[in-house]
Amino acid sequence: MSETASKDRISELEDEGELAADYLEELLDIADLDGDIEIDVENGRALVEIVAEDPRALEPLVGEDGEVLDALQELTRLAVQSETGERSRLMLDVAGYRRARKAELRAITEEAIARLRATGESQRLEPMNPFERKVCHDVVAAAGLVSESEGTEPHRCVVIHPAPALPSDGEGEEPDEPRGGADDEGGR
Numbered sequence: 001m002s003e004t005a006s007k008d009r010i011s012e013l014e015d016e017g018e019l020a021a022d023y024l025e026e027l028l029d030i031a032d033l034d035g036d037i038e039i040d041v042e043n044g045r046a047l048v049e050i051v052a053e054d055p056r057a058l059e060p061l062v063g064e065d066g067e068v069l070d071a072l073q074e075l076t077r078l079a080v081q082s083e084t085g086e087r088s089r090l091m092l093d094v095a096g097y098r099r100a101r102k103a104e105l106r107a108i109t110e111e112a113i114a115r116l117r118a119t120g121e122s123q124r125l126e127p128m129n130p131f132e133r134k135v136c137h138d139v140v141a142a143a144g145l146v147s148e149s150e151g152t153e154p155h156r157c158v159v160i161h162p163a164p165a166l167p168s169d170g171e172g173e174e175p176d177e178p179r180g181g182a183d184d185e186g187g188r
Contacts, residue, residue, distance in 0.1 A: 010041055013090075016080050017046040020090055023079040024050060027072075033057060046090040048076070055095035062097045069094050070129060102135050109139040112160055116145070125158045127151065133158050 017039035028035050028050070035058055040047040052058050062069045073092040080088040093099060105128075112123040125136060133149050136158045140147040147160045 009044070013041045013044070013046040014039065016084065016088055016090055017041070017048050019080045019083050020046065020048045020076045020088075020092070023076055024048065024092075031060070033061070044089075046088070047093070048090055049093040049096075051095060058095040061094045066097055066101065066129075069097060070131070098131070101132070105132055105135045106139050109136045109158075109160070110143075113140065113143050113145060116160055116162060120162060122162070123160045124150075125160070127155045127157045129154075136160075 021037040021039055024037055033052075035050045035052045038049045038051055040049075050058060050061065060068065061072060063071075069092065072094070073090075076092055077088040077090055080090060091098070108125065112125060115121075116123045128136070133156065137147050137149075140158070140160050145160055145163050147158050149156050150159050151157055
């Protein structure tokens with residue numbers, strides 16, 4: 001991508017974040033919740049976070065296991081899409097919930113990788129939503145292993161497998177690519 005195209009894309013993502021912020025400001029007003037909106041662009045996505053002096057005040061927007069946050073993110077994406085005509089992949093966080101959950105998921109995945117390396121047996125993680133599975137797949141790929149998602153929603157989970165062995169004679173097919181990015185927040 002050229003520098004000009006890259007700057008144009010970043011500008012589009014910033015505009016997406018602004019549209020999302022406008023939508024979320026209205027929601028906060030309706031719900032009579034105090035919060036500020038922070039906008040950033042990271043990894044080709046608009047990142048929008050609702051923050052407050054007292055993060056506990058925003059707990060209703062997170063819900064149990066982030067379920068309300070997931071729904072709010074989808075509603076925000078739809079609001080942006082209705083304005084732009086384009087599908088939005090923006091990420092929404094409330095009071096650092098996703099940031100903390102990512103750290104927790106990294107630790108869970110690293111523990112499973114350690115068990116796999118100790119036993120040689122594939123490891124199945126608990127069922128997770130697409131955002132959570134994507135975090136796990138990324139950790140697995142960075143460790144040089146392979147993973148895949150198995151099952152159907154809402155019981156879809158990540159299974160971590162040992163890395164495929166390379167042919168010893170140098171001939172044969174290349175091993176499968178690590179499936180570290182198999183899931184996307186879009187729900188694949």
